Amino acid sequence: MLYFYSCILPMFSGYTVIVKSIISQRLKIFYKKIINANKQLTMNKENIYSAELLIRLINAIPSPIFIKNKKHQLIFVNDALCQLLGRSYDQLIGKSDYDLSPKEEADIFWEMDDKVFKSRQTNINEENHTDAFGNTRVIQTKKIIFEDSELGDCLCGIITDITELKQLNEKLHKIAYQDSITGLMNRAAFDEASTKYLENFHSKHQKFALLYVDIDGLKFVNDSYGHPVGDKLIEETGKRISSVLMQQGEVARIGGDEFVLLIPYCEQHEIIYITEKILATLKQPIELAKRKLTLSASIGIACCPEDGSDMVSLVQHADNSMYEAKKKCKGSYTFYKKEYTSTTKRKLELEIELRQTLENEQLEVHFQPIFENKHIVGYEGLARWFNPRFGMISPSEFIPIAEESGLILLLGEQVMQAAVDFINKYCLKGEYVSVNVSPTQLKHYDFKSNLESIIFKSRSNSSQQLVIEVTEGLMMNMNEHLESLINSQSLKDIKYFVDDFGTGYSNLSQLKKLNFNTLKIDREFIKDLPSSHSDISLIKSMIFMANEFNMKVIAEGVETEEQKRCLIDIGCNYFQGYLLGKPAKQEYWG
Numbered sequence: 001m002l003y004f005y006s007c008i009l010p011m012f013s014g015y016t017v018i019v020k021s022i023i024s025q026r027l028k029i030f031y032k033k034i035i036n037a038n039k040q041l042t043m044n045k046e047n048i049y050s051a052e053l054l055i056r057l058i059n060a061i062p063s064p065i066f067i068k069n070k071k072h073q074l075i076f077v078n079d080a081l082c083q084l085l086g087r088s089y090d091q092l093i094g095k096s097d098y099d100l101s102p103k104e105e106a107d108i109f110w111e112m113d114d115k116v117f118k119s120r121q122t123n124i125n126e127e128n129h130t131d132a133f134g135n136t137r138v139i140q141t142k143k144i145i146f147e148d149s150e151l152g153d154c155l156c157g158i159i160t161d162i163t164e165l166k167q168l169n170e171k172l173h174k175i176a177y178q179d180s181i182t183g184l185m186n187r188a189a190f191d192e193a194s195t196k197y198l199e200n201f202h203s204k205h206q207k208f209a210l211l212y213v214d215i216d217g218l219k220f221v222n223d224s225y226g227h228p229v230g231d232k233l234i235e236e237t238g239k240r241i242s243s244v245l246m247q248q249g250e251v252a253r254i255g256g257d258e259f260v261l262l263i264p265y266c267e268q269h270e271i272i273y274i275t276e277k278i279l280a281t282l283k284q285p286i287e288l289a290k291r292k293l294t295l296s297a298s299i300g301i302a303c304c305p306e307d308g309s310d311m312v313s314l315v316q317h318a319d320n321s322m323y324e325a326k327k328k329c330k331g332s333y334t335f336y337k338k339e340y341t342s343t344t345k346r347k348l349e350l351e352i353e354l355r356q357t358l359e360n361e362q363l364e365v366h367f368q369p370i371f372e373n374k375h376i377v378g379y380e381g382l383a384r385w386f387n388p389r390f391g392m393i394s395p396s397e398f399i400p401i402a403e404e405s406g407l408i409l410l411l412g413e414q415v416m417q418a419a420v421d422f423i424n425k426y427c428l429k430g431e432y433v434s435v436n437v438s439p440t441q442l443k444h445y446d447f448k449s450n451l452e453s454i455i456f457k458s459r460s461n462s463s464q465q466l467v468i469e470v471t472e473g474l475m476m477n478m479n480e481h482l483e484s485l486i487n488s489q490s491l492k493d494i495k496y497f498v499d500d501f502g503t504g505y506s507n508l509s510q511l512k513k514l515n516f517n518t519l520k521i522d523r524e525f526i527k528d529l530p531s532s533h534s535d536i537s538l539i540k541s542m543i544f545m546a547n548e549f550n551m552k553v554i555a556e557g558v559e560t561e562e563q564k565r566c567l568i569d570i571g572c573n574y575f576q577g578y579l580l581g582k583p584a585k586q587e588y589w590g
Ligand SMILES: [Mg+2]
Pocket: 380, 436, 469, 499, 500
């Protein structure tokens, strides 16, 4: 029995008990009951005291301990094991795993015990263990074999309950590898998964495609309905993509509205089939915030090995292709082409040049007149950028770059300053000047104070002639910011126009509530006049609604006499467009 104790105790670091060859009362019982030995045990007083002390010590150890004989029967258990299994000492002694655990668990315990008996090597294993009440815990069991002259080969085990540790590890793993909104892989997990795809390509020549998916207009949803709705949209997108993939690839969310997919394939048509299926699934309406929203996504595709055989190139090429798809037509897909890389390069270079231009205050602001019949009643200030290296750059190219890079704040400030200067110099008959304000500008905490400072410095009543144009989408979700501007004493004279009306999702009650002055009908409704009857009906409805709210209506993009005449016939009296005047430098209007 000396060996019996000397096996258990060294398993605990810090326990330095010198074990004598003694047998306690409890051990006497199992001797009699289990091995039925009638051997006379002679114990003196000192030995009995030492045995009791040792048993108390083993029972005080918080880790569960057990000993099994070669028949896999428990012949010794400590109190911690009784507690772990939810059974008493007597309910455990003499029992095998099949008496105490579900068969599938007992099979594993039995097999591992056999392994230790045969190999006589220490074994550490992680197992699930279900207690008497049906609660399953994760345990780590360290098993060691020892020989006893009375008992023969025995197996001694010490258990560590690692359930909480496992749960914590799982939580940490989720945080590290799982996207919190969709439950899909995050970027770190994607990096690991992509390594396997590359290994498969190098070892088995298994081709794969990397799809870069970007939800169209998520920013609009976030701005309009709030981020919780935007998050729901992201979650739904993840679910829909996963339902198309059906385990045939990997999907991860790697950014705000960006997903990447890895799909093994043999022929290109397989990729086209999956991509088109994803786009079709995403186009199905989704009910959020008590509205039916229709979302779409743009997808860029890069294939390994044709477009690259390392992840950095593949992700970059798929990303470039996605931007091309978005530019071409939202809700579409594009396979990578070499020239897309130069587009991205141009974007980066333009951002650097734009920063320089703004810092040197070299951005130009042109003014386009707005007419009532034949008289100019106002102007729209429009940013224009000529770069010596790149030539004339369209606002449709540099404004998104300014938005993405945050340069829009500085740009907006310079346009506003130019508008105020123009009012003071050239609008002596009271003509107004409107400037376009983006959500990024409006949300910025400095916007209001910068505007106040520009107006204050001008030392004039320019605010009475200043107009802020906000797009329809912005009007809906920027109430808080707009209300704060509208209600501020220093800016009370500024007027507000709704720009590009008819292209967004209007909350008409906001038009009235926020006291907008004018609607600008988007050029999309004007370009097919006078032949488009549907456009005529829509414009009539807009004019009717504007009249109800005491608002004026300006038609944008008027380019022909026929369009103008048609607009006058249906009750629109304010015009802006190339027919009447192109945007020009401020001196032109002097
Ligand atoms: Mg405008």
